[in-house]
Amino acid sequence: MEVVYGRRMKPLKLLEYIHALEDDRFDLVYPPEIRAVSSVHWTPVIVARRAAEFLVSEPGARVLDIGCGPGKFCIVGALATDGRFTGVEQRKHLCEAARSVIGQANLPNAEIIHGNATEIEFSNFDAFCLFNPFEENLETTLKIDATVNLSSDLYEKYTEHVARQLALAPLGTRVATFYGVCEEVPLGYECLESSLDYGLKFWEKTKNHPVRGNSLETPPTNINGDSGSMRAADRLTVSARSLRGAPKIY
Numbered sequence: 029m030e031v032v033y034g035r036r037m038k039p040l041k042l043l044e045y046i047h048a049l050e051d052d053r054f055d056l057v058y059p060p061e062i063r064a065v066s067s068v069h070w071t072p073v074i075v076a077r078r079a080a081e082f083l084v085s086e087p088g089a090r091v092l093d094i095g096c097g098p099g100k101f102c103i104v105g106a107l108a109t110d111g112r113f114t115g116v117e118q119r120k121h122l123c124e125a126a127r128s129v130i131g132q133a134n135l136p137n138a139e140i141i142h143g144n145a146t147e148i149e150f151s152n153f154d155a156f157c158l159f160n161p162f163e164e165n166l167e168t169t170l171k172i173d174a175t176v177n178l179s180s181d182l183y184e185k186y187t188e189h190v191a192r193q194l195a196l197a198p199l200g201t202r203v204a205t206f207y208g209v210c211e212e213v214p215l216g217y218e219c220l221e222s223s224l225d226y227g228l229k230f231w232e233k234t235k236n237h238p239v240r241g242n243s244l245e246t247p248p249t250n251i252n253g254d255s256g257s258m259r260a261a262d263r264l265t266v267s268a269r270s271l272r273g274a275p276k277i278y
Contacts, residue, residue: 076104084111095161099126160208
């Protein structure tokens with residue numbers, strides 16, 4: 029018998045759950061308190077599969093999931109592709125839940141780092157997933173828990189840091205975003221595809237631009253020609269859409 033986050037589970041059940049396409053079945057690998065916030069904060073399986081297939085452009089591609097939560101995207105990606113997936117997450121108990129499942133499923137191409145995105149060397153990776161990782165800092169409700177500091181200042185700090193790192197990345201770097209306002213995506217990235225009610229977007233760096241002190245000074249343009257940035261007041265619209273099942277992972 030295997031133990032998943034303190035619960036005993038038969039190996040065949042574990043394999044059945046992590047290969048499931050339905051989120052309610054996949055999430056059975058997690059304890060109740062993590063399952064309870066899945067529809068708002070964790071990546072839907074179908075989204076994770078599509079994003080992983082785009083991000084892994086060649087065998088062994090290294091993918092970083094920023095704000096991976098309990099590792100759902102990394103697990104799905106490691107099973108669905110031949111890429112190598114790394115998740116970074118601030119909350120220790122979510123890291124432990126992710127590592128438990130990854131270890132028991134024997135996934136050598138997935139790993140979880142307990143830390144902050146600002147501590148990660150972006151040059152070690154070929155592609156990135158940003159499934160609305162920082163908006164929890166702007167929300168007054170629907171927080172995951174109170175174990176980490178949250179503030180609008182941190183939202184700006186983390187968003188600017190990621191935008192700057194992506195601006196320094198080489199041509200061909202791929203990014204998948206899911207909901208949010210895509211402020212982390214700097215100039216030089218072209219939106220190649222937008223689907224799932226425009227919540228899921230696939231980006232690739234096609235041009236180099238000078239990296240300024242503020243990488244967010246000029247917003248990118250998405251596939252429809254609209255600005256990829258958004259006024260703070262308009263974020264309420266995005267947040268309302270997020271409540272209908274979009275993950276807000278941090």
